[in-house]
Amino acid sequence: MSLRILSAFAAVLLLAACESAPSDTGMAAGSGGASSSSSSANQGPRPGSQEDLVVNVGDRVFFDFDQYSVRQDQRAVLDRQAAWLKKYPEVTVTVEGHADERGTREYNIALGNRRATAAKNYLVALGINPNRVQTISYGKERPAVAGSNEQAWSQNRRAVTVVTARAGS
Amino acid sequence: MTLMKHPMIARLLILAFAVGAYATLSAPAHAQLRIDITSANTQPMPIAITNLFGSSPNETKIGLDVAKVISDDLQRSGLFRPIAQNAFIQTPEALRTQPRFGDWRVINAQALVSGAAIIRPDGSLRLEFRLWDVLAEQQMVGQAYHTEPSNWRRAAHQIADAIYKRITGEDGYFDTRVVYVGESGPQQRRVKRLAIMDQDGANHRYLTDGRVLVLTPRFSPTSQEITYLSYLNDKPRVYLFNIDTGQQEVLGDFPGMTFAPRFSPDGNRVVMSLSNNGNTDVYLMNLRTRQSTRLTTEPGIDTGPSFSPDGTRIAFESDRGGTQQIYTMGSDGSGQKRISFGQGRYATPVWSPRGDLIAFTKLYQGKFFIGVMRPDGSGERLLSESYLVEGPTWAPNGRVLMFFRQTPNDDRGTGGSTRIYSIDVTGRNEREVVTPTDASDPAWSPLIP
Numbered sequence: 001m002s003l004r005i006l007s008a009f010a011a012v013l014l015l016a017a018c019e020s021a022p023s024d025t026g027m028a029a030g031s032g033g034a035s036s037s038s039s040s041a042n043q044g045p046r047p048g049s050q051e052d053l054v055v056n057v058g059d060r061v062f063f064d065f066d067q068y069s070v071r072q073d074q075r076a077v078l079d080r081q082a083a084w085l086k087k088y089p090e091v092t093v094t095v096e097g098h099a100d101e102r103g104t105r106e107y108n109i110a111l112g113n114r115r116a117t118a119a120k121n122y123l124v125a126l127g128i129n130p131n132r133v134q135t136i137s138y139g140k141e142r143p144a145v146a147g148s149n150e151q152a153w154s155q156n157r158r159a160v161t162v163v164t165a166r167a168g169s
Numbered sequence: 170m171t172l173m174k175h176p177m178i179a180r181l182l183i184l185a186f187a188v189g190a191y192a193t194l195s196a197p198a199h200a201q202l203r204i205d206i207t208s209a210n211t212q213p214m215p216i217a218i219t220n221l222f223g224s225s226p227n228e229t230k231i232g233l234d235v236a237k238v239i240s241d242d243l244q245r246s247g248l249f250r251p252i253a254q255n256a257f258i259q260t261p262e263a264l265r266t267q268p269r270f271g272d273w274r275v276i277n278a279q280a281l282v283s284g285a286a287i288i289r290p291d292g293s294l295r296l297e298f299r300l301w302d303v304l305a306e307q308q309m310v311g312q313a314y315h316t317e318p319s320n321w322r323r324a325a326h327q328i329a330d331a332i333y334k335r336i337t338g339e340d341g342y343f344d345t346r347v348v349y350v351g352e353s354g355p356q357q358r359r360v361k362r363l364a365i366m367d368q369d370g371a372n373h374r375y376l377t378d379g380r381v382l383v384l385t386p387r388f389s390p391t392s393q394e395i396t397y398l399s400y401l402n403d404k405p406r407v408y409l410f411n412i413d414t415g416q417q418e419v420l421g422d423f424p425g426m427t428f429a430p431r432f433s434p435d436g437n438r439v440v441m442s443l444s445n446n447g448n449t450d451v452y453l454m455n456l457r458t459r460q461s462t463r464l465t466t467e468p469g470i471d472t473g474p475s476f477s478p479d480g481t482r483i484a485f486e487s488d489r490g491g492t493q494q495i496y497t498m499g500s501d502g503s504g505q506k507r508i509s510f511g512q513g514r515y516a517t518p519v520w521s522p523r524g525d526l527i528a529f530t531k532l533y534q535g536k537f538f539i540g541v542m543r544p545d546g547s548g549e550r551l552l553s554e555s556y557l558v559e560g561p562t563w564a565p566n567g568r569v570l571m572f573f574r575q576t577p578n579d580d581r582g583t584g585g586s587t588r589i590y591s592i593d594v595t596g597r598n599e600r601e602v603v604t605p606t607d608a609s610d611p612a613w614s615p616l617i618p
Contacts, residue, residue, distance in 0.1 A: 068447070094403075101557065101575070102532075102535075102557075103532070104473075104493075104516040104517055104530050104532070104559055104560075105384060105385065105559065105560065105610070106385065106428060106429040106442065106472045106473050106516075106517070107470060107472060107473070107486065107488075107493055107516055109398075109405075109426070109428050109429075109444070109472075110442065110444050110449040110470040110472050111470070113425075113426060113444040113447060113449065114447045114470075117446055117447030118447065121447075136403060136405065136426070137405070137426060137444065138382075141359065141361075141382060141384070142357065142358075142359075143356050143357055144357065145357070145582070146355060146356040146357055146578055146581070146582020146583075147578055147579070147580050147581070147582050148556070148577035148578045148579075148585065149580065151580075152580075152582075
């Protein structure tokens with residue numbers, strides 16, 4: 001029961017984010033108005049969609065400062081992502097690697113590449129075809145959370161899985 | 170007499186006056202008027218910059234504008250203190266024949282600039298200027314510039330460069346431009362545009378429209394081109410951009426993301442990083458043959474490459490030893506060795522155009538610093554410290570740097586700013602380079618050809 005409430009809450013958050021920041025939530029292009037109305041709290045997001053990934057699986061994992069190994073406490077998210085990708089074999093994704101603002105620009109681009117690659121390698125090790133998983137690094141250019149404190153930085157050191165082609169599309 | 174060719178923005182002719190034509194006959198023996206710009210505690214030299222004399226309203230206006238640009242350039246250098254014109258006794262017209270040096274000594278001017286703006290019958294502009302040593306009562310330099318009236322601002326910068334050179338003994342840097350990244354919007358969805366302006370902020374314009382994320386532009390030393398990182402079509406790659414034509418071209422066909430580009434001093438090659446499968450190495454591309462060579466093979470992050478001005482060596486940063494540090498190598502990748510051994514991390518090495526120093530960004534105990542060290546890693550000096558300062562770039566004379574500073578945001582992500590600053594290599598004279606919006610990633614051009 002509590003899980004369902006959480007999901008509904010996340011869907012509302014998603015709707016709000018959809019209006020204000022379509023690019024950063026990792027919403028796939030074209031998932032705007034139509035899917036917003038369909039992803040109501042009652043019906044839930046469309047299976048195999050970005051919303052489905054965000055709400056029911058978790059689209060991102062977080063990293064320690066200047067680190068790129070997948071943290072113990074983040075593995076469950078990638079485990080669920082791998083299971084989800086197996087459930088929807090026609091889905092392809094891009095893993096976006098990001099860094100916090102406490103590094104130099106070019107190093108952070110390379111660091112974001114390491115993080116995206118680490119998340120991809122984890123999925124591949126669980127049996128996902130590497131051709132289904134692209135990577136890109138945004139370095140410190142696209143923080144998820146604004147703010148100059150550890151709370152913000154810890155949410156910006158991340159690898160976000162974004163659906164590029166989805167089930168039924 | 171000197172004749173200089175200006176292939177790009179031609180039509181600017183410099184003529185040196187016959188030295189001594191205006192010099193007084195019995196000038197007292199006097200120490201040469203000079204500023205030592207390597208000294209850490211130089212007092213700015215008081216200088217009187219008069220409006221260039223004009224005999225028509227149009228010429229008078231140009232003469233006033235030119236004097237203003239010269240005055241602003243010299244004042245911003247921190248080495249000169251232009252004296253307020255309302256203190257002047259002798260008029261520009263009277264100065265045409267001969268300075269009354271007593272009139273300038275009495276207001277404590279050590280140097281005096283006089284001249285004239287003349288529109289010639291063919292419509293072209295002739296700017297004359299003379300620099301006088303007030304105490305020695307001697308002319309130090311006299312030159313005339315022939316150009317089109319619309320080009321008066323560049324001529325003014327060149328006059329400022331000539332004055333700077335005559336008094337400091339160093340080449341000037343006022344006839345230069347800066348390319349940078351203009352920023353706007355919230356941090357999570359920052360809009361970034363390539364922008365270009367004169368070093369004093371004039372002639373500002375945007376080169377890209379902000380639809381595509383762009384980063385780290387750098388000038389070609391030999392052509393009107395910049396190289397930069399563009400996220401066009403979500404494929405981050407190094408591009409070339411022609412400033413005159415606006416044409417853009419992706420550089421090479423690499424299996425992964427390319428970034429951190431910089432030109433070689435001869436302009437014929439670009440050194441950059443390639444990230445693929447988590448590994449980042451330095452590559453060198455020949456722009457004529459489009460052949461690329463891999464220069465580093467370590468499994469760590471090798472990035473931020475920068476050529477020495479003689480083209481024989483490359484400085485770069487690598488975390489192969491555990492944390493970001495600065496290394497140097499031959500331009501063929503040979504002899505890679507670490508040069509930074511201070512406390513903290515070292516990043517973004519940029520070799521001075523003089524070859525004597527490498528500027529860097531340092532991260533230590535949660536703070537960022539801009540500093541310089543010798544190419545062997547010795548003599549580290551920190552010039553600026555902040556929450557976040559990054560990305561030094563050198564003026565072509567190797568005496569002044571620009572970098573950008575980001576101030577912290579509050580918990581709502583507001584209140585922070587990102588701005589470009591300049592500072593002397595001595596650590597003095599830090600000042601904001603004024604830009605219309607937030608700004609980062611400055612790159613200083615060579616002297617305009």
